[in-house]
Each structure stands twice: as structure tokens, then as C-alpha cells.
Amino acid sequence: MTLSRDANASLSSEPLSSLDVSVVVPVHDEAGAAVTLAREINQAFDGWAFEMIFVNDASRDDTLALLTAAKSELPRLRVLSHAVNAGQSRAVRTGLLAARGGIIVTLDGDGQNPPHEAPRLAKALMDAPASVGLVGGRRVKRQDTAAKRQASLWANRIRKRLLHDDADDTGCGLKAIRRDVFLRLPYFDHFHRYLPALVMREGFENRYLDVDHRHRESGRSKYTNWGRLRASVSDILGVIWLKTRARQPGQIREL
Template identity: 55%
Template sequence: MNPPELSVVVPVFNERDNIPPLVGEIVAALRGRAAFEIVYVDDHSKDDSLAVLQSLKAQVPELRVLHHASQSGQSTAVRNGVKAARGAWIATLDGDGQNDPADIPKLMAARDAAAPEVKLFAGWRVDRRDSGSKRWASRWANAIRARMLRDDTPDTGCGIKLFERAVFLDLPYFDHMHRYLPALVQRAGWKTVSVPVAHRPRTTGVSKYNNLGRALVGIRDLRGVAWLITRSRRTAVEER
């Protein structure tokens, strides 16, 4: 079997009601446009998300399901999904349904029109559909991150992204790394582009994050990523 052109990786934790409609939207957006697979990673959900995913496999041949033996967080789920993926390019979506899969072809079109050194196409939620407190916290966090990392990215927290699998797997791995992909990809010597995408309100389930907890972890992570950037050394390699 030939590998797919694209692997759509979706991490989930307790999102049983969001899974069927999101899978249907991914299929509607991509079937007939590209050879693709969908790789869901269940982060040891406490509800029946895993059972819902397993039941969908009979209806959606593109669907693959991974399950964490213990809860490990979104970055680990994304990384394990990318490691298991068979496509050379990866699209990621949050499992809560707030990202619109119809934007994946838009990111692919941006990739096809871009220079070959651009390896990450990051979604940019120009019209956030979150609460006022979440939008305020995001603006505050983005301003601090941009000042410290100078990654020229207006929205690193958007879950919908398109990137080359090999480039991602070459990045340093740590918990919460998914929030710093533009800076990490740039550190590796590649370029990134932000693409405006849709954002939708959550219709079911609850958010897995709170503003204070995210801020406290983010401060430590920012310092770590800034340190990684200062310690980066790159050079061209020639075989002779």
C-alpha cells in the first residue's frame, strides 16, 4: 500500500461527543482532494472516547486509533501521532472541534505556493471564538512570547498546523512543545508562515486548560525555549 500524502493527527482527551462530527468534517474536506489518513491519539480518556473511535473505524477506512496507556498530555499525543503517521506531511487539529478541517486544503495550497524552505504553516485565529478571559490571556501570552523568542508568529496556540513530518521529528522534544513549534522550526533553520483560519466556539465538552495553570507552565517553557535558541548551532553538511 502506498503511503498517504497527508496524515491528520488529532489528540483527544474526554472528547467523545466531538469525535464523530470532526471525523466526518475531515473526511468531507479531504476525500477526493488528497490521499490521507486520520490518526487519532486518545490520551487515556476517562470517558468512552476510545470506544467511539473504535466504532468509527468500520465506517471510515482512513481512520487509525492510538491509545496512551497513561495520560501524558497533548504534546506527547501529537508526537506519538506524528511518529506513527505514514504521510510525509502532517496536519494537526485540536480534538474539541474549534478548528475547522475545511482549512486544511487552504494550508496545503499555501504550502504548494511557498518556497521549499518553508516547513511549517501555522493557523492564525483572526477571529477568536473563546471567552473574553481566554482571549485576553492569549494576547498577553503571545506578546511575551514574541518579545522573548522573536518568532514572528501572531498565534502559536492555534491547533491547526501543517508541517513536514521529518522536520518535526528532528526538533527537541519536551512537554508543551506544541505551543512553540514556529520558534523551534526556525531554530532548526527553516522558515514558517502564518495563515488566517477559522475558529469556532466549543459546542460540547469542557476545556482541559485554565489560564493560571497555562501561564505558570508557560513562563518556565519560554525560558527553556529561549535557552535552546541561544544554544543552537547550524552548518551546512557536505559528503565528500
């Protein structure tokens, strides 16, 4: 299927209410992990009305070919592909706009987020009041290098202090968000790291659950500590500006 630039929002052939959950996974050069991850997601959501959407962000390896071949084995699998590498945030957004489910669960494509945790976050959001827009994962026993863990710790502290959000681990790719809430959020590159603050900006609450974390078994990280730091400076300033420009209307009534 070939998509026009603005076609993502009309991709779905089923009504949004036909599925409980859409699992969105951005992937770039993850040939060693993508299909295994898809199988794990399929098993984790067995018995659910769900779909999984893998968004190939112009991989240079066999990621797209392997995922496309896996569709015959995994009928719940949808594969979208960017013609040009656009980054993780854009891939997440592509999947979310194409999703049919009312609840969206995101996972990183490297396999470090265990899929068995995903239904727990989805269920927590389904059971939460409508005022809760997002349930985020909080990685325990994180399986990364000491340098990466330390950099993440400081980044989370600085972001939390400046943005006054309530997330201890906004870098965890495992999140559940209401699709209608997501559609209200402003988009910018790297916005996936600021979802808790953006959700709060729209007047919704966040909740968090501890989740497992795994070693990366294949591929390599697409980010460096310096690269994250360089991007986060302008991003945080931008989110601060967005928060200052937000105005809430209070209760809305139709008369």
C-alpha cells in the same frame, strides 16, 4: 494493536511517500466531538491521499469506544491510544511519529478548528519552497471567552518578544508541518505551543494563514489561564536556552 514504548516510529505499514497528508488529532474526554470531527476531516480531504490519526490520551469517557466503532465507517481513520494520560504534546508527538504522510496537519480535538481549513494549509506547505517548514493557522473572530482571548493576547506578545519568533497565534492547533522537519525538533511537554520557534531554530521558515474558529459545542477546556501561565514561564526559559545552544552548519554537501 499493542505498542511498545519505542514502537511509534515503526507503526506505519506503508512507505512514507504513499500518502500526501496525515491529519493528527489529540483527544482527551472528547466523546461529544471526536467522531463528528473525524467525519468532517474525511469530507474536507476527499480526493486526497490522506489518513487521519486520532490519538486518545487515556480518556475517561467513551471517546475511545466511539472512535474505534467509527473505523468501519471511516477507513482512513486510525486510532492510537495512550495507556496513561500524558498530555496534548505527547499525543501530538505520538501521532506524528506514527504518520505515513510527508505533510502533517494537526487540529485540536475539541472541534473548534474547522477541518475545511486544513487542506488549505497543507496545500500552502506543499507549494512552498523546501525552506518553509511550517504553515500555521492564525485564528480570526476567535470564539472563546473574553478572559481567554485576553490571556492569549498577552501570552503571544510576551512569547514573541522573548523568543523572537514570528507567530501571532502559536496557540492555534491548526498547523501543517513537514514530517522530516518535525523529526529534527526537541521534545518536551507543551512543545506544541512553541513549534514556530523550534522550526526557526532548525533554520526553516514559517508562514501563516488566517483561519476560522468555532464555538466549543461539547466538553470543556483542559487548561486554565493560570495553568497556562504557570507552565509557560519555565517553558519559555527552556526554549530560550535551546535557541542559545543551536548551531547551524550552513550548506551541507555530500562528496
